[in-house]
Amino acid sequence: xxxxxxxxxxxxxxxxxxxxxxxxxxxxxxxxxxxxxxxxxxxxxxxxxxxxxxxxxxxxxxxxxxxxxxxxxxxxxxxxxxxxxxxxxxxxxxxxxxxxxxxxxxxxxxxxxxxxxxxxxxxxxxxxxxxxxxxxxxxxxxxxxxxxxxxxxxxxxxxxxxxxxxxxxxxxxxxxxxxxxxxxxxxxxxxxxxxxxxxxxxxxxxxxxxxxxxxxxxxxxxxxxxxxxxxxxxxxxxxxxxxxxxxxxxxxxxxxxxxxxxxxxxxxxxxxxxxxxxxxxxxxxxxxxxxxxxxxxxxxxxxxxxxxxxxxxxxxxxxxxxxxxx
Amino acid sequence: xxxxxxxxxxxxxxxxxxxxxxxxxxxxxxxxxxxxxxxxxxxxxxxxxxxxxxxxxxxxxxxxxxxxxxxxxxxxxxxxxxxxxxxxxxxxxxxxxxxxxxxxxxxxxxxxxxxxxxxxxxxxxxxxxxxxxxxxxxxxxxxxxxxxxxxxxxxxxxxxxxxxxxxxxxxxxxxxxxxxxxxxxxxxxxxxxxxxxxxxxxxxxxxxxxxxxxxxxxxxxxxxxxxxxxxxxxxxxxxxxxxxxxxxxxxxxxxxxxxxxxxxxxxxxxxxxxxxxxxxxxxxxxxxxxxxxxxxxxxxxxxxxxxxxxxxxxxxxxxxxxxxxxxxxxxxxxxxxxxxxxxxxxxxxxxxxxxxxxxxxxxxxxxxxxxxxxxxxxxxxxxxxxxxxxxx
Numbered sequence: 001x002x003x004x005x006x007x008x009x010x011x012x013x014x015x016x017x018x019x020x021x022x023x024x025x026x027x028x029x030x031x032x033x034x035x036x037x038x039x040x041x042x043x044x045x046x047x048x049x050x051x052x053x054x055x056x057x058x059x060x061x062x063x064x065x066x067x068x069x070x071x072x073x074x075x076x077x078x079x080x081x082x083x084x085x086x087x088x089x090x091x092x093x094x095x096x097x098x099x100x101x102x103x104x105x106x107x108x109x110x111x112x113x114x115x116x117x118x119x120x121x122x123x124x125x126x127x128x129x130x131x132x133x134x135x136x137x138x139x140x141x142x143x144x145x146x147x148x149x150x151x152x153x154x155x156x157x158x159x160x161x162x163x164x165x166x167x168x169x170x171x172x173x174x175x176x177x178x179x180x181x182x183x184x185x186x187x188x189x190x191x192x193x194x195x196x197x198x199x200x201x202x203x204x205x206x207x208x209x210x211x212x213x214x215x216x217x218x219x220x221x222x223x224x225x226x227x228x229x230x231x232x233x234x235x236x237x238x239x240x241x242x243x244x245x246x247x248x249x250x251x252x253x254x255x256x257x258x259x260x261x262x263x264x265x266x267x268x269x270x271x272x273x274x275x276x277x278x279x280x281x282x283x284x285x286x287x288x289x290x291x292x293x294x295x296x297x298x299x300x301x302x303x304x305x306x307x308x309x310x311x312x313x314x315x316x317x318x319x320x321x322x323x324x325x326x
Numbered sequence: 327x328x329x330x331x332x333x334x335x336x337x338x339x340x341x342x343x344x345x346x347x348x349x350x351x352x353x354x355x356x357x358x359x360x361x362x363x364x365x366x367x368x369x370x371x372x373x374x375x376x377x378x379x380x381x382x383x384x385x386x387x388x389x390x391x392x393x394x395x396x397x398x399x400x401x402x403x404x405x406x407x408x409x410x411x412x413x414x415x416x417x418x419x420x421x422x423x424x425x426x427x428x429x430x431x432x433x434x435x436x437x438x439x440x441x442x443x444x445x446x447x448x449x450x451x452x453x454x455x456x457x458x459x460x461x462x463x464x465x466x467x468x469x470x471x472x473x474x475x476x477x478x479x480x481x482x483x484x485x486x487x488x489x490x491x492x493x494x495x496x497x498x499x500x501x502x503x504x505x506x507x508x509x510x511x512x513x514x515x516x517x518x519x520x521x522x523x524x525x526x527x528x529x530x531x532x533x534x535x536x537x538x539x540x541x542x543x544x545x546x547x548x549x550x551x552x553x554x555x556x557x558x559x560x561x562x563x564x565x566x567x568x569x570x571x572x573x574x575x576x577x578x579x580x581x582x583x584x585x586x587x588x589x590x591x592x593x594x595x596x597x598x599x600x601x602x603x604x605x606x607x608x609x610x611x612x613x614x615x616x617x618x619x620x621x622x623x624x625x626x627x628x629x630x631x632x633x634x635x636x637x638x639x640x641x642x643x644x645x646x647x648x649x650x651x652x653x654x655x656x657x658x659x660x661x662x663x664x665x666x667x668x669x670x671x672x673x674x675x676x677x678x679x680x681x682x683x684x685x686x687x688x689x690x691x692x693x694x695x696x697x698x699x700x701x702x703x704x705x706x707x708x709x710x711x712x713x714x715x716x717x718x
Contacts, residue, residue, distance in 0.1 A: 215435045215437045219441075220441075
């Protein structure tokens with residue numbers, strides 16, 4: 001009887017020769033094996049490069065005394081170092097802008113981040129799938145309303161002669177110009193934004209919930225869990241990785257609020273709270289006597305804050321949970 | 327521990343409103359059969375006329391091919407599926423409308439269905455926590471169950487850090503920690519590899535001796551059914567085909583389906599055999615040879631008043647032996663299984679399998695393409711009438 005002398009793993013695998021070779025040979029083989037996928041991904045890479053990376057070149061004007069019509073890098077380029085940044089930090093508007101931007105974003109985040117999760121969990125837990133789908137469609141509707149129309153609707157509802165004031169007046173109340181009230185700006189802005197987007201934002205969580213193992217729900221039913229307990233103990237943990245990723249991305253974009261809606265809602269009455277970094281950049285860069293170098297420096301500063309927040313959020317998430325972007 | 331009674335249980339998955347309206351437009355259509363599903367005006371019938379009494383502490387195995395309704399029956403017992411009609415009693419209590427958590431049952435799922443974010447300990451303790459059981463008692467019960475299943479060392483791990491077999495033990499642990507009256511198992515071993523499945527099968531037999539409760543076990547694997555069950559319920563197309571002990575269903579299959587389903591390799595069938603009777607003695611002609619039936623078989627056929635007719639003769643491969651004076655066949659495939667040799671033969675156009683013990687056998691003399699002579703003991707053959715039912 002012949003005995004096997006070699007222990008397990010003592011022989012090289014049959015494909016060892018194929019997998020060996022120099023680094024360049026292995027790289028070439030990977031390229032050859034994956035070329036259909038690389039061809040497929042190429043257009044996306046090209047678009048990202050052209051529209052996201054190439055324009056970064058323009059950031060250079062933050063360090064120049066740039067005038068419209070100048071070359072970014074040319075014979076007459078006037079480099080001024082960090083002067084634009086120093087000017088912004090010493091600008092009388094600096095702290096109000098930071099405060100307004102931060103508060104608008106943080107309030108929006110506190111309300112807007114959990115809302116789609118709650119909605120997704122509720123829709124998923126509904127017994128009637130038909131009703132759940134109908135509600136989902138209804139909730140998605142506002143997302144397709146343009147910002148101008150949305151602010152128009154807000155005016156119709158909250159304007160001095162809008163629906164809310166008409167009702168208040170009918171019951172003897174006093175008419176209030178909500179758009180001229182500083183106190184009303186943030187609630188109006190945040191609640192209307194969330195009303196518009198909570199349905200749309202919940203789609204990603206609904207998709208994640210559709211992958212939850214039905215067996216776990218059935219096991220929980222047999223364990224005696226109520227519907228709410230199943231949401232807490234089965235559904236929520238199942239979408240936690242998705243929540244972590246979305247949380248990191250949200251924190252990364254925390255200070256990146258856009259200027260369009262704020263500009264549409266901005267009035268002299270609420271200017272002290274509605275002037276944020278984005279609107280200030282817009283005004284400095286594109287209105288009056290444009291100062292594009294200064295506007296770019298402010299925008300760059302804002303982006304750097306976002307990147308720092310993203311890194312902090314990702315590192316924290318990596319440390320305390322198993323989920324992170326990288 | 328509790329007995330169970332299932333009285334004429336039926337499960338119909340109703341047609342959707344869309345299908346109903348389509349059917350109305352088309353007019354009345356007769357009942358039809360799609361694959362193995364019966365489709366009626368009510369909907370798709372998954373289980374019907376299911377009546378069974380399960381004794382306290384009995385181990386019942388529901389077995390049948392995919393789509394036969396065995397899992398649906400189990401889920402109806404669990405309360406995860408509504409019972410369309412019929413009555414289900416656990417002990418003396420009618421539980422048709424009782425919530426699953428109040429039925430005092432536990433279930434082990436095919437997919438384990440463990441909570442991935444909880445440790446093994448928390449998975450096992452979850453149901454007790456929901457019942458607001460005191461912490462000390464939870465700890466005692468979980469550790470006892472873990473001890474029984476030999477998973478104490480994994481209590482702090484999460485399910486993803488366990489192997490398939492360990493996960494299955496945790497799933498069983500989660501079920502037994504509740505000390506249920508009835509333990510339901512839905513194909514619990516089907517996700518495991520063959521070796522682990524054999525090992526876990528033995529573990530379940532040991533577990534049964536330790537926890538002493540009523541088991542209802544669903545499987546499509548007839549080996550599991552034969553080795554685990556006190557009684558086996560064989561199902562097909564939503565109907566019970568036969569209920570009996572493993573020996574009963576193996577030795578006295580009630581019809582062609584049961585005869586073919588139980589036993590590996592499958593029983594050999596010889597169709598269109600002429601059953602004749604001469605002076606009260608029955609004989610059957612198979613593969614051109616007339617075989618006289620035994621005294622017992624004669625009595626059984628006479629008692630049923632069986633007249634000469636065409637029958638299907640069934641003989642299990644293990645009941646065949648090499649015999650120079652018997653039938654001649656040509657070997658198509660020869661499978662050496664160690665202690666036995668599986669010979670797949672062609673005998674006058676019929677595919678026949680014989681299981682021959684290898685002790686003292688010249689295996690090389692039974693290779694592919696060679697001729698072989700075999701016979702079988704008539705006392706061990708089965709006769710099935712034209713309706714497929716066993717005549718003996």
